[in-house]
Amino acid sequence: MHDEILFSRPLRTPNELSNLAAVLESGHSHGDGAFTARATARLQQITGSARALLTTSCTHALELAMLLLDLGPGDEVILPSFTFPSAATAVVSRGATPVFVDIDISSGNIDPAAVGEAITARTRAVIVMHYGGVPADLEGVFQFTAMRGIAVIEDNAHGLGGIDAQGRRLGTVGAFGVQSFHDTKNVQCGEGGAILLNDDALFTRAEIIREKGTDRGRFLRGDVDKYTWQDVGSSYVPSELNAAVLDSQLASFYQIQVERFRIWNTYADALRDWAGDLGIRSMADKTWLLHSAHLFYLLMPDRAGQSDLISHLGAHGIRATFHYVPLHSSPAGRRFGRTSGRQDRSHSFSERLVRLPLWPGLTDAQVSRVLEAVLSYRPRR
Numbered sequence: 001m002h003d004e005i006l007f008s009r010p011l012r013t014p015n016e017l018s019n020l021a022a023v024l025e026s027g028h029s030h031g032d033g034a035f036t037a038r039a040t041a042r043l044q045q046i047t048g049s050a051r052a053l054l055t056t057s058c059t060h061a062l063e064l065a066m067l068l069l070d071l072g073p074g075d076e077v078i079l080p081s082f083t084f085p086s087a088a089t090a091v092v093s094r095g096a097t098p099v100f101v102d103i104d105i106s107s108g109n110i111d112p113a114a115v116g117e118a119i120t121a122r123t124r125a126v127i128v129m130h131y132g133g134v135p136a137d138l139e140g141v142f143q144f145t146a147m148r149g150i151a152v153i154e155d156n157a158h159g160l161g162g163i164d165a166q167g168r169r170l171g172t173v174g175a176f177g178v179q180s181f182h183d184t185k186n187v188q189c190g191e192g193g194a195i196l197l198n199d200d201a202l203f204t205r206a207e208i209i210r211e212k213g214t215d216r217g218r219f220l221r222g223d224v225d226k227y228t229w230q231d232v233g234s235s236y237v238p239s240e241l242n243a244a245v246l247d248s249q250l251a252s253f254y255q256i257q258v259e260r261f262r263i264w265n266t267y268a269d270a271l272r273d274w275a276g277d278l279g280i281r282s283m284a285d286k287t288w289l290l291h292s293a294h295l296f297y298l299l300m301p302d303r304a305g306q307s308d309l310i311s312h313l314g315a316h317g318i319r320a321t322f323h324y325v326p327l328h329s330s331p332a333g334r335r336f337g338r339t340s341g342r343q344d345r346s347h348s349f350s351e352r353l354v355r356l357p358l359w360p361g362l363t364d365a366q367v368s369r370v371l372e373a374v375l376s377y378r379p380r381r
């Protein structure tokens, strides 16, 4: 029996240990030191964003965005039911109401028409998630939001480096973009995140909210001679220890992406005919200008196909997995949220999706083993 092939495994990049040693020896391991500045500059270069702030997580970046919008009870924020819970918890943390809408099943991303139907006088923002780093239809969403002054937030936890059909870098198109550096993401530092502020006017306030409501940022730059409590806030500044690892990871970003695309493209090519013959949809059936190779999925014809393929691969020592359970159907979603319209596509996508192992460092031999096991799968009926 071969070793098990893991679903995901964080990559080690060359400078992590030396960067960490430098932080520990410097005696400065709290946030906003030299590695935070370097990692932020790299993130700005990769995304093209002029205004980025590292945070302790993507969830905290979403919370920061909610504080910036002065969201409160009675306000509504529209988001896809098929996404990670953080978008909803950030809304609920302000006492506002998450409103769940259905997805476009060809991408797994929010359906702009469903956004249009969910808008009320209370709608303050829409959180769009680029599933698997495949660009969501932002122009479609803007059709409903732009005239009404509704903010669009891009949850770009999957999509670092992605580019949409208009040639824009993901995370920089809405009012805010948020990133995750959790160790399951393309670039990681254990736990970490960032917010990209695409509206310059909000930068100073974002900096204050991130630093416990104080203007310590201005003080550190020498713009003021003491710092004081200015506004609402929290502690969203990551330690230099995290930034040290992140700096090394971001320096290797393009090599990481080349590795991920090598595996993604191998899966796409090798599974095309097999999937077509069995009525299985592959993530590669549609083309996008540039996704991020964050994940590779197959959409089985039905729910039984999902559990059957996952157990078939498990029997071959390969960890494949499903993904999000639609939020509107979850215990907290029912308690805190409102559901707009039918969620059939979210359910269907969720119960048919199978993700294959995809991480840099997966060897050619391991990729071949995954493919052999997938290609040997036949539906029961």
Ligand SMILES: *Cc1c(COP(=O)(O)O)cnc(C)c1O
Binding pocket: 056, 057, 058, 059, 060, 083, 084, 086, 087, 129, 155, 157, 158, 179, 180, 181, 182, 191, 192, 193
């Ligand atoms: C991982 C993830 C998050 C949460 O990121 P953290 O950094 O762990 O808070 C949010 N949204 C999406 C889409 C994610 O994949």
